[in-house]
Amino acid sequence: MEGLIIHTVAINRQGELKHFEIPLSNNAKFITGLWYKVRLITDAESGVVTELKSRSPYQPEVIIGELSLSSNQREGVFYFGKIILDNANYGLLDYTGGVFRVNNYSHAKFPQSLKVKVDADTAIVHGYIHDNWGVISGRNVRYEIDLYIYQQLKEKP
C-alpha cells in the first residue's frame, strides 16, 4: 500500500535558510519516492528571474535553491540536491518547434519522482531549503515548494 504526504515550505526572503520537519505516517515502512513542485507567489514581471538567456540553443536551468532531507536512521542525509525551476530545454532542437511550440505542459510525459528507499522507522524527516532564487534575482522572491514524500505503508494485520 502506498501513501503520499505533501508538505509545503514557504520562502519569503533573499538567501533564506528554512528548516522544517515532515511527520511521517504511523504505519510508514519505507520512503520510496520524492518529488517537488514550485509555485511563485511574487509576480514574475517584477524582476524575478524565470529563465536564463544564453547564446546557444541550450538554456541553463534556473536553480532556485538547495534541498536537503535527512532521517534519524543510519542513512542520515538521504537527499541533497538543487531545486530546478523547470526543464528549460524540453524539446531542445525539436524541428517542429517553429510550428507547434514544444512545452512541458503540452508534450512532456509524467514527471518522474526520484526513487529512494529509506527506512521509515523515524517519525520525522528533517530538511532544509536554502534560497537561491532571491539571490539571482537580487530581491526578495516569495514562493512555495510542495514536497511530495511517497511512502510504502505497512499492511494492516
Added chain:
Amino acid sequence: MEENELHSVPKVFEIQITAAGQKVSETFELDKSVKKVHGVAFSSEKPDLMYHRGYARLEINNKEYFPDNHAVQRVMNGINANLDNRYWPLKKVIIGNGKVKIEYTDKPDGRTVFAAYTVLLYFDCEIVID
C-alpha cells in the same frame, strides 16, 4: 447464454474555473454500466494554466486517490506520451456507489496570468454491454 462483454470507454467530466484562486468541489456519478476504472487524465484548453495553477483532490467511492493540494502537473501527460500511456494509473479501484468527488483548486502562480478555463477529467473505464 452469451457472456457480457467489457469495452474500454472514456468517461468525461467538466469543471469550469472562472475566478483566480477558485476552489470547485463537484461530485459526479459513474454509470451503472461501468465495471472498472483503470486511470484518470486531466486536460484543458489552457494547459499552461492547469499545469502551473491546478491542484486536485480526487475521491472515488469515498476512497482518496489524490490528497488535498495534489498538483495536477504531477499527473499530466503530454502528446509525446504513448497513446496507451496517457492515463495516470489508479490501482484497485472499487466502484461501489460510483461517486467521483473532485475538489479542484486554482492557486495563483506568478508566471501565469489568469483567464477562465475548463478542466476536463477523463476516466479510463470498462463498461459492460449486455
